[in-house]
Amino acid sequence: MAKVGKSVIYGSNWVEEAFAGCEPLLLKRIRGLVEIESPSDDKQAVDRCAEAVAEMALVMGGRVRRHRRKKFGDGLELRFAGRVRGGEKLAPLMLLGHLDTVWPMGTLGMMPFRVAKGRAWGPGVLDMKAGVAMGLTAVEVLRQGDGLEREVIFLLTGDEEIGSTGSRVLTEKLARGCSAVFVLEPAQGLKGAYKTARKGVGGYVLRVTGVAAHAGVDFERGHSAIAELAWQLEKVRGFTELDRGLTVNAGVIRGGTRTNVVAAEAEAEIDVRIARAKDAGRIERKFRGLRVRDRSCVLHVEGGMNRPPMERSRATAALFHRAATLARGMGLELTEAATGGGSDGNFTAALGVATLDGMGAVGEGAHASHESVLLKDLVPRTALLAEMIRTS
């Protein structure tokens, strides 16, 4: 573990000095962000959080652009100029994160921000307000030390937890011109692995309309939507191919009205995860190919893939290897991991832009009541992030 303070964090002296004793500042920023609650479905709340981050960026000498959204939280594009060098302009580097959380307004009352047992706790602290504070602080320190070679575009979306439908186009547009994307989502597990692969995520709804009838008097006239849906779901269950990392889960089911009525309506919501981009078409064809067994029923299939997978490309592996080498120099051991969850990094990776994810805080309990970040990793991980930016 890297030592902070008088001991060496890593070779570059001025950065070492700059990060020593940086924990109180990081904690102050994290607290500030956690205490502005920002549930994805509350635009005004997410915008308040964006406002606070924009103010911090302006103080740091950054440029701020708000991308207005009607329904979701605004997108926040922060730009920090790199060092000016004889005419030649390097492609910018992107830091990517989100300001929305899964926590409803008022959660702070039950789960207030606090520091205890070597951790900081609170709604959204790990996913991912600590990551936002780390990104800002890393850039700030680099700029003070004249260590920012490339321009940094720090993009913060406001609808990541609900699928990023409003922000995806902007994320892709900005990422296209960047040399690499560092995603400040939490690292994996308490050892804090960086994420080099993420599954793609999709969702389908199967909706069946049958023919209602009295289950006692008129049974034979009925065509049960529930029976038809059950049959369809058994087929859908067979779409899972574990060896390909392809899973299909019917997680929600509804239908029927009373036990003595043959059900006229039934529907199921299905989650799909794919590890390989080429499986998107394969699974789409399978869902669209579903046909009713009972011809008196009607089946509607809606949905599709939402996020493409982030496959472990050569470019991502190269970024990870650089990070692991830098970490070793700091006395840290850094591992990599693949995860089934998606992030906005899925979009940038799918464009072919080198993307490394999980570069934010180390902790556990994202989306759960024990959400927390480890204090001991805050400064070393921020320093590692800064080194990754500096050497990009």
Ligand SMILES: [Zn+2]
């Ligand atoms: Zn997140």
